[in-house]
Amino acid sequence: MSGPKYGKYGGQFVPEILMPALEELEEGYEKYRNDPEFLKELDYYLKDFAGRETPLYYAKNMSKKYGVKIYLKREDLVHGGAHKLNNTIGQALLAKYMGKTRLVAETGAGQHGTATAMAGTNMGFQTHVYMGAKDTVRQRMNVYRMELMGATVHPVESGSKTLKDAINEALRDWVSNVENTHYLIGSVVGPHPYPMMVRDFQSVIGNEVKQQILEKEGRYPDSIVACTGGGSNAMGIFHPFVEDKDVDLVAVEAGGSGMKCTEKAALHSASLSVGEDGVLQGARTRILQDKYGQILESSSVSAGLDYSGVGPELAYLADIGRITPRVANDDMALKAFHELSLMEGIIPALESSHAVAHVMEAAESGELGELVVINLSGRGDKDLEAVRKIDLGE
Structure with a gap:
C-alpha cells in the first residue's frame, strides 16, 4: 500500500x-x-487507426432551441464508436x-x-x-x-x-x-x-478541443460538460483545462430511475454527489457504500455509468471545487437520447446522453454560460435495442 x-x-x-x-x-x-x-x-x-483528430461540431439546432452555443466533441466518431x-x-x-x-x-x-x-x-x-x-x-x-x-x-x-x-x-x-x-x-x-x-492517454480529447474552440470562437468555452462513471472521458477533456479557472468543468453522473434526481436515495451511480471516502479496486476515492463499508450496487440505464465509485482525481477535483458534480436520471438521459437524434441527426450513447440532458436542463438558467462544449463520448448504436425496448414498454 x-x-x-x-x-x-x-x-x-x-x-x-x-x-x-x-x-x-x-x-x-x-x-x-x-x-x-x-x-x-x-x-x-x-491518426491512421483510430481516426483522430475528431471534429468539434456546432450543434446549431439545439443551440437555437436552448439559447446557448453548444459544441459537441465527436468522440463517437473514433474507430469503434467511443473514446x-x-x-x-x-x-x-x-x-x-x-x-x-x-x-x-x-x-x-x-x-x-x-x-x-x-x-x-x-x-x-x-x-x-x-x-x-x-x-x-x-x-x-x-x-x-x-x-x-x-x-x-x-x-x-x-x-x-x-x-x-x-x-x-x-x-x-x-x-x-x-x-x-x-x-x-x-x-x-x-x-x-x-x-x-x-488520464494522460485520454487527454488528447481536451488538447484537441483547446485548439479547435480557439479556431472556431477565438476563446475557451464557459463550460465543458462530460458524463462521469469511472470518469475517463471526463478527465480526458477536463485535464487540459484544469488550470484555466474561467472554464467551468461539469461532471454529470447517473441518477438511476424512479425518483427525482435531487433526492439522495435516487442517486444510484452518483459517487461524486453522494459517495463517501473509501477504497475500491485498489484506490481511495469516493464510493457508494453502506454504514458498514459494504459497496452498494449501482444502477443506471447506461451500462458504462453503472459503477459504484469514481476516479480518485475526479474525487479530488470535486473536493477542491474545481469540478461541479451534477446528476441526470434515466428519464432525462432517454429524453436527451431522442432529442439529439431528432434535432442533429446524431445518435448518442446513453452515457453521453446524461451530459446532453444536463445541458438541456441547465442552459435556460444561465449557469453554463454562453458557450458550452459537451464531450459526446460515444455513439448510440450499442444502445438501440435497449432504448427500443424501453420505448415499446417491453
Whole structure:
C-alpha cells in the first residue's frame, strides 16, 4: 500500500503480490511516456487507426432551441464508436514495449472491451475480457464484436453482475499471470499509476478541443460538460483545462430511475454527489457504500455509468471545487437520447446522453454560460435495442 496521489485520494491499496507488477508498470510508463519512438508510434495509431483528430461540431439546432452555443466533441466518431480506443491503443502499445504478450480487461457497456480487442488483435496480443453477466445481455452485440476480433469474453456471474464485479475478476486473472500479462484498465480508476496513465492517454480529447474552440470562437468555452462513471472521458477533456479557472468543468453522473434526481436515495451511480471516502479496486476515492463499508450496487440505464465509485482525481477535483458534480436520471438521459437524434441527426450513447440532458436542463438558467462544449463520448448504436425496448414498454 502506498500513499495518496491526489490529495487524500488515489494510492495503491492492493495485495503484496501485485506490488511488483505495479512497480514494473510505473517504471515502464515513466520510461516510455516521453520516448520519441513510442510517441511517434502512438501518434500513428491515433491518426491512421483510430481516426483522430475528431471534429468539434456546432450543434446549431439545439443551440437555437436552448439559447446557448453548444459544441459537441465527436468522440463517437473514433474507430469503434467511443473514446475508449484512445486509451487502449496507448496501454497496448506500452505493454508491447514492455514485452507483454497477453491483455486482460474489464468492460461495462462493452466499448472498452471492444476497444481492447481492436488494439489487442492489431498488435498481436491474446486478449481476455471480463464483463458482468447482466451487461453481456444488454450489450450482446458488443460481445459479438469482441469475439469477432478474437477476444475471449468471460461473463461474470458474481455480485451485481456488472462493471465492479468484472474488475474484480480481471484483477484475479492478472494476479495469476503477472509475468506475461498487462491489465488494461478502461477508466481513471484502480491503483496508481492507472488513473494518471489513462488520464494522460485520454487527454488528447481536451488538447484537441483547446485548439479547435480557439479556431472556431477565438476563446475557451464557459463550460465543458462530460458524463462521469469511472470518469475517463471526463478527465480526458477536463485535464487540459484544469488550470484555466474561467472554464467551468461539469461532471454529470447517473441518477438511476424512479425518483427525482435531487433526492439522495435516487442517486444510484452518483459517487461524486453522494459517495463517501473509501477504497475500491485498489484506490481511495469516493464510493457508494453502506454504514458498514459494504459497496452498494449501482444502477443506471447506461451500462458504462453503472459503477459504484469514481476516479480518485475526479474525487479530488470535486473536493477542491474545481469540478461541479451534477446528476441526470434515466428519464432525462432517454429524453436527451431522442432529442439529439431528432434535432442533429446524431445518435448518442446513453452515457453521453446524461451530459446532453444536463445541458438541456441547465442552459435556460444561465449557469453554463454562453458557450458550452459537451464531450459526446460515444455513439448510440450499442444502445438501440435497449432504448427500443424501453420505448415499446417491453
